[in-house]
Amino acid sequence: MAVLDIEYLNKIITRFRGFSKPNDTQKLIILLGEKTNRDSEDNKKLMVLIRAEKSSDQLAKARKAANEIIHTEKAAKEKLETRKKIIWGSVLIGVAKNDARIAHTLIKLYESDFMSVSDKQVVKAEYEAAKQQVASNNV
Structure with missing residues (x-):
């Protein structure tokens, strides 16, 4: 019998209950997770759903990290462009x-x-x- 990550299960059930419109997978996780007399078939289904949810969470974290890198690079480029404009403007005013x-x-x-x-x-x-x-x- 597979061992469920009960702590993670409780965490995502709480999170999904807070959603105004959970999707079908999230509803099934809530339903199976709150079921008091789960059989081995229910546990197998729940394991697959939990594994998929963990993968989804990892993907979301990776996307967030990638977006932060992109944002940082873009901000640095914009800062450099602004600095160049300030320098050239200052030079023109000084020369004028x-x-x-x-x-x-x-x-x-x-x-x-x-x-x-x-x-x-x-x-x-x-x-x-x-x-x-x-x-x-x-x-």
């Missing part, structure tokens, strides 16, 4: 303070439709500084 051509380019970008009105509000100080740089070089 001394180079009228770059300052003029920043002015063109600001006055074009490349950025939203809210973004323009954020960089307005740099736009004004670039305008002053261009104006001081034209004098």
Whole structure:
């Protein structure tokens, strides 16, 4: 006679009872698990169902771990891209303070439709500084 993992059985029965719509397999596990006078045939069925449920749990854990790895890699890539943009933006702003051509380019970008009105509000100080740089070089 096969030995049932009673602790795991009780755990999944409790979990499945909490489901609003358990599937047929889960209903059968609950039914067989709560049966007080199980025969050897019931125990065999329950063993197969428990083994399948354990495999399902392992698969869910593996998928979760894989998704965490993917998410971590994606977040690192996005962080690197953001850092690159910040660095290039800082370099352009720094160079625009001394180079009228770059300052003029920043002015063109600001006055074009490349950025939203809210973004323009954020960089307005740099736009004004670039305008002053261009104006001081034209004098």
